[in-house]
Amino acid sequence: MSLDKDLINKLVKVTSRAAINCYQFLGKGNKKIADKAATDSMRNDLNNLEINGEVVIGEGELDEAPMLYIGEKLGKGKGPDIDIAVDPLEGTNFAAKNIPGAISVLAISEKGNLFNAPETYMNKIAVGKDVPYDATDLDYSIKKNISNIAESKNKNINELTVCILDRPRHKKIIEELKSLKVNLKLISDGDICGALLVTDKKYNIDLFLGIGGGPEGVISAAALDAYGCKFQGRFLFETDQDKGRAKKMGISDLNKKYELNEIVKGDSIFCATGITTTEMVAAVKKENTKFITETLVTHKESSIEIIKSEEPIA
Numbered sequence: 179m180s181l182d183k184d185l186i187n188k189l190v191k192v193t194s195r196a197a198i199n200c201y202q203f204l205g206k207g208n209k210k211i212a213d214k215a216a217t218d219s220m221r222n223d224l225n226n227l228e229i230n231g232e233v234v235i236g237e238g239e240l241d242e243a244p245m246l247y248i249g250e251k252l253g254k255g256k257g258p259d260i261d262i263a264v265d266p267l268e269g270t271n272f273a274a275k276n277i278p279g280a281i282s283v284l285a286i287s288e289k290g291n292l293f294n295a296p297e298t299y300m301n302k303i304a305v306g307k308d309v310p311y312d313a314t315d316l317d318y319s320i321k322k323n324i325s326n327i328a329e330s331k332n333k334n335i336n337e338l339t340v341c342i343l344d345r346p347r348h349k350k351i352i353e354e355l356k357s358l359k360v361n362l363k364l365i366s367d368g369d370i371c372g373a374l375l376v377t378d379k380k381y382n383i384d385l386f387l388g389i390g391g392g393p394e395g396v397i398s399a400a401a402l403d404a405y406g407c408k409f410q411g412r413f414l415f416e417t418d419q420d421k422g423r424a425k426k427m428g429i430s431d432l433n434k435k436y437e438l439n440e441i442v443k444g445d446s447i448f449c450a451t452g453i454t455t456t457e458m459v460a461a462v463k464k465e466n467t468k469f470i471t472e473t474l475v476t477h478k479e480s481s482i483e484i485i486k487s488e489e490p491i492a
């Protein structure tokens with residue numbers, strides 16, 4: 179198996195070092211500089227690995243970030259052929275303001291197994307593995323999803339909590355959830371972390387849904403797969419440019435609803451290092467001569483763990 183433990187440790191170093199490189203720009207009010215620091219670090223470190231990698235999900239037009247662009251080849255060119263999805267700084271606003279929620283994240287699979295996602299929005303739904311698969315669906319009404327989750331968990335609707343990005347585009351959904359007396363967790367950014375909140379009861383999130391970045395959807399799916407959670411997504415192609423790009427990527431049905439196993443096939447590895455603090459992993463800590471980081475690592479075929487790393491201060 180090419181996605182082995184040795185590779186996991188190297189990838190943890192990649193997101194960990196990207197997080198550390200971003201640290202100096204926390205709270206400086208400049209999203210671009212923080213993003214560039216994480217991106218440059220990630221590109222450099224991935225290029226030093228013995229992999230034959232290609233970026234299938236990168237940074238791009240959506241927020242005009244400094245890119246690790248789609249199609250970019252990474253690694254020394256020898257070693258396993260892998261697809262790489264990166265979000266060196268997920269939560270640029272969080273980093274610029276030095277508030278909770280910023281992570282450095284990547285996901286990999288063997289070649290051809292990670293969906294080549296366009297830089298568009300995606301309508302998403304995620305639920306934990308304690309809810310039967312057919313109980314929820316992206317195409318069900320809010321009410322049906324909520325009632326089914328409540329029934330399967332033997333809870334009242336007013337005991338459920340839904341996580342959703344706080345955006346005007348979600349006004350109708352949010353109003354409906356409120357009228358159903360569902361509790362809300364409205365996040366300002368960072369819908370990878372948002373989706374991951376369904377993975378464990380301790381986060382108290384019964385459902386994650388709404389429209390966020392497509393690339394973030396694919397990356398979340400890799401982690402949710404390891405946890406055995408449900409995820410569905412549908413890309414939203416609005417402009418002619420979006421539609422043209424999708425066609426070029428080989429997407430013929432622009433309205434297709436993707437199941438998790440169509441987005442991430444086979445084995446995968448996901449790493450997310452905390453830059454500022456998150457519910458899953460702690461922030462980068464500076465201690466005398468070293469930085470300490472925490473990385474959530476999921477490897478579908480072996481384990482899910484939080485790895486603490488140390489790097490000397492340069």
Ligand code: VTB
Binds near residue numbers: 241268366369394
């Ligand atoms: C989400 C979120 C990101 O963008 O994908 C969101 O995960 C979607 O875009 O952290 P809008 O901000 O346009 O709604 C971010 O918030 C920022 O990239």
